[in-house]
Amino acid sequence: MTIQEKTSQEKNNETIIFTQTASRKKVVKEGGNIIKLPEDVVPFLRFIKDKKQEHFVIVTLSACQKIIAIRTITIGLVNVCQVHPREVFADAITDRAVSIIAAHNHPSGDLTVSREDKQITDRLKESAKLLGIHFLDHLIISKTGFRSIETGYEDIEFFRRKKTENPQHVISTEQLENITARLNRKYERSQKCYEYSKSMYEPSEAVAGEIYQETISILQQKAGAKKALTEAELSEVKTKLKDMYEHYSSEANALYNSEDQFLLLESNYISAKADICEEVIELLENYN
Known part of the structure; x- marks a missing residue:
């Protein structure tokens, strides 16, 4: 996950991001699912766990912690996805969201937090503070589980266990x-x-x-x-x-x-x- 700076030297990169985000889709509009802990949102993020490219997603939440929407913001390469705060918070502001949770997948399956993951998390937290929006967490999703960048909590068998527990x-x-x-x-x-x-x-x-x-x-x-x-x-x-x-x-x-x-x-x-x-x-x- 790399940070996309807004400079004149990076005009071409900004064009790439615009192309990606212009075609992004509102993945699901839940409405009614209460998120008590950031990991409660993980079941709704299973659609990115098997992706072969990195997908950066945000979950917008209402004042009572109900999911407003889940959106894919950008789609990157196998191990990198360019993200800019303006793209992340544009939808959050449109939704009148009180808080957000960010997430992206690691196609490699490795849940290790990279330096770039930490940098984008810190930058999103700073931007959220300026906008008065609570930034609850940034989750890394793999084929089998997830990790919280904020708390360090991980469950590497989450999706496998859910298969066994819920064969319905x-x-x-x-x-x-x-x-x-x-x-x-x-x-x-x-x-x-x-x-x-x-x-x-x-x-x-x-x-x-x-x-x-x-x-x-x-x-x-x-x-x-x-x-x-x-x-x-x-x-x-x-x-x-x-x-x-x-x-x-x-x-x-x-x-x-x-x-x-x-x-x-x-x-x-x-x-x-x-x-x-x-x-x-x-x-x-x-x-x-």
């Missing part, structure tokens, strides 16, 4: 219906886009929208009569989508350098399929 459905019937409805809307929108513009060209993103229907089919097959998914079943669905993503990405890359215009168009179509697979995987992770 992680995607309820209501959530599955919600996911299916969202995927159907995305598919219908892609088809409308295709019908509207096919007279001019064939928009690969619209045609690739068939992936949405394929995902619905996979989900319904796994859910079966119970119309809900266990963690193991959800993992199988995500693995299937990841395999599809790898397949389409590899196929698109193989065609990308072709001099044949038809094959180049085909590579764009296949690449769009890969992008949609990645989009659906992220959607499912946000429900997990």
Whole structure:
């Protein structure tokens, strides 16, 4: 985690951050979950534990310590993620948050606090103090557990233990219906886009929208009569989508350098399929 200084010499880096944060998404809006201790928020951060790049996330909290929203602020490389306080606190101010918790993942799985982690934590604390916002903690998330930078408390088996303790459905019937409805809307929108513009060209993103229907089919097959998914079943669905993503990405890359215009168009179509697979995987992770 490195600090991004605002200087004229770093104009290019600021452009990178702007590009990253401009596309950031509100990951989840909880509303009602009371956070008594910073580690209480860890179950809501499991969506970054398996990421291959560092994701810096903030959790905004109300006066009564209820979660307002959880957002990904920036996405970095395998072992570095550029963060600036203005990006962190812009959303906190918009949410009228009284306090925040920051978090980022370590793809390596190592929960050791780096010098850069400590520096950005100190800088965020200073900025929070000036703004009158309580900075509660900065958490490091790994595939199996987490560590608090503020207190030094760590639980390296947190996610593994939760799997054993709670083998129940992680995607309820209501959530599955919600996911299916969202995927159907995305598919219908892609088809409308295709019908509207096919007279001019064939928009690969619209045609690739068939992936949405394929995902619905996979989900319904796994859910079966119970119309809900266990963690193991959800993992199988995500693995299937990841395999599809790898397949389409590899196929698109193989065609990308072709001099044949038809094959180049085909590579764009296949690449769009890969992008949609990645989009659906992220959607499912946000429900997990």
